Amino acid sequence: MSGKSLLLKVILLGDGGVGKSSLMNRYVTNKFDSQAFHTIGVEFLNRDLEVDGRFVTLQIWDTAGQERFKSLRTPFYRGADCCLLTFSVDDRQSFENLGNWQKEFVYYADVKDPDHFPFVVLGNKIDKLDRQVTTEEAQAWCMENGNYPYLETSAKDDTNVAVAFEEAVRQVLAVEEQLEHCMLGHAVDLHSSSKSGSSCC
Numbered sequence: 487m488s489g490k491s492l493l494l495k496v497i498l499l500g501d502g503g504v505g506k507s508s509l510m511n512r513y514v515t516n517k518f519d520s521q522a523f524h525t526i527g528v529e530f531l532n533r534d535l536e537v538d539g540r541f542v543t544l545q546i547w548d549t550a551g552q553e554r555f556k557s558l559r560t561p562f563y564r565g566a567d568c569c570l571l572t573f574s575v576d577d578r579q580s581f582e583n584l585g586n587w588q589k590e591f592v593y594y595a596d597v598k599d600p601d602h603f604p605f606v607v608l609g610n611k612i613d614k615l616d617r618q619v620t621t622e623e624a625q626a627w628c629m630e631n632g633n634y635p636y637l638e639t640s641a642k643d644d645t646n647v648a649v650a651f652e653e654a655v656r657q658v659l660a661v662e663e664q665l666e667h668c669m670l671g672h673a674v675d676l677h678s679s680s681k682s683g684s685s686c687c
């Protein structure tokens with residue numbers, strides 16, 4: 487892989503047991519453990535990938551979703567480029583907690599511009615038959631809370647797992663391109679005599 491790889495930090499958040507560790511392990515090691523233990527604190531794994539011609543090293547941070555580990559996970563939110571808000575489609579409470587996870591992230595990561603931060607929402611365990619959250623409800627939540635991309639995954643069956651992490655990279659690159667575009671706009675403005683130029687950021 488090229489030495490010009492971009493390092494991106496993505497963080498997986500969501501209730502205990504929704505499958506964050508399973509998604510990370512499926513993506514990085516292509517393994518699934520049906521008896522996985524709860525995470526304590528945080529763990530991270532790297533994977534190199536290419537998205538739309540850009541070489542990226544994805545540093546995936548997997549956090550402990552159980553409430554008792556809050557103080558162990560929150561110090562690691564800073565510097566994240568993307569946040570994957572994860573719930574399990576067979577666990578309604580985990581879906582209803584998405585807003586709390588979003589708020590916890592924004593607060594502890596000290597996100598300056600939450601409206602433009604790249605969040606991606608994952609509904610995991612779609613292999614399960616006893617669904618408690620419909621695709622439409624999840625899509626509606628994403629639309630109302632920041633127009634976030636929504637993907638349904640199964641770490642068990644390896645459904646959409648790579649697609650989800652690639653979408654995270656796309657979201658980060660899109661924000662980056664927007665910023666570059668704005669900076670270019672300002673640079674042009676500096677040399678422009680027009681005072682009515684519009685700005686995008």
Ligand SMILES: Nc1nc2c(ncn2[C@@H]2O[C@H](COP(=O)(O)OP(=O)(O)OP(=O)(O)O)[C@@H](O)[C@H]2O)c(=O)[nH]1
Nearest residue numbers: 502503504505506507508520524525551640641642
């Ligand atoms: N059927 C099914 N089970 C899954 C899937 N993903 C994870 N699991 C199972 O759900 C349980 C919890 O998965 P974990 O990956 O440990 O969940 P977690 O979100 O990391 O939980 P914490 O570390 O406590 O925050 C384990 O028994 C997994 O095997 C999935 O896509 N389908």
Ligand SMILES: [Mg+2]
Nearest residue numbers: 506507524525
């Ligand atoms: Mg875990």
